[in-house]
Amino acid sequence: MSDELIHRVIKTMAASKRISAESISIDSEFQQLGIDSMDAVEILFALENEFEINIPDDEVRSVRNVRQMCEGVEKLVAAKEAAKAAQQG
């Protein structure tokens, strides 16, 4: 996972939750950050806009921390790039 992606996910989460990016690390749990279910839904919305991806409901059900979130975003971004490449093929 690239530092750039982690940085962008954290920055997006921080802006959505209105907390400082410094207070979030790759090892933060949502619970520690005070992120409840509605906060999480808002963060998903912000990440979808930031990365121009669609995050399916089933993908996020078990996401509980920043690392899982980054991994999920990375996977969806990779799928998007692959689809784009295939289209340009």
Next chain:
Amino acid sequence: MSRRVVITGTGVICALGRDVAEFRQALQDGRSGIGPIESADTSQLRFCNGAEVKGYTHRPYFDDRRADFLDRFAQFAVIAAREAVAAAGIEWTPEMRENAAIITGSCVGGQSTEDTGFHDVYKNGLNRVHPLTIPKTMANAGASHISMEFGITGPSFTVSTACSSAAHAIGQASWMVRSGITDLAITGGSEAPFSFGILKAWEAMRVVSPDTCRPFSKDRRGMVLGEGAAMLVLEPLDAALARGANILAEITGFGMSADACHITQPSADGAARAMRAALRDASLAPEAIGYVNAHGTGTVANDLTETAAIKSVFGAHAAKLAVSSTKSMHGHALGAAAALESLATVLALHDGFLPPTANFTTPDPECDLDVVPNQSRPADVEWAMTNSFAFGGLNAVLVLRRFS
């Protein structure tokens, strides 16, 4: 003044049918009205199912010119009110019209009309919106059109408390009849939320099931939106007896609470306080209740929280209590939900059956109530409760009694 309040007429239109007889039959058969959404394009949505009034058009209910003035949600309100008033056998006098009350619930009102109008100016580049957009969108349009339909000039208003709207409306109406403020009330709720913008907003909340609504089932994946209306005619018992009315059930308790906790997450404590308040208002011990029509949205959070609240209120009696969610059949009709569920509860008491929780597959150890899975059951219940817990934490619970 404290008078007993009875229901003498009911009317309904929803995914389960276009009158009370069809609605009752569907509940008894455990037939779900959930299916592919037809009145909005779902190709860009993460869900495609809803509980719509299939094939609905304003005819034969309204002529074209009258229909121009009514959003679909207001049409449903008038259709249900017509059936309820006809069933009650009301013979209007000038005094009755001046005294009667209309109290309706709606969550989104005519936002579908607004959605179309805003689409025109934002997307289609038009420079004007239809002049009826405001009067069709307002949430009180249902109450207003019912008043015009029957020439009712008494106290009339609309309550909007999200998914509790109709319960707050019916409860308020029952208290107004009880206290002598009015001698006749038409009350219930109506909703028609199947418009693309509204569906997108629900999609973003990530609470809508991609397939169907399975309340209290281990594999539940969320709610399914519904539409429709149900209306009740309420009268004081003495007046109903005096005119030989057909009494369907009695409303004996109404309780409300606020969670004061979170804008969307439910609270078991808030839900339990509303149930206790309704029992207190009915002067009833929890053990007397034989059936609870649950809020039962089919979301992970609601069904867990509601189970905990029911156990907290009913204690050991919770194990013997039948609890079902008819949202599994008529969908979650938001501001009309409690009206449909109150009607289901009236029918359960009056016709001696427990409507089931449809689409149930697997028991959830954390929702270990008797949820009347999939098949309705004959039952002789005297007292029942119907729960409504809204986003925003505003809860409303009604207690109903079989009339005998």
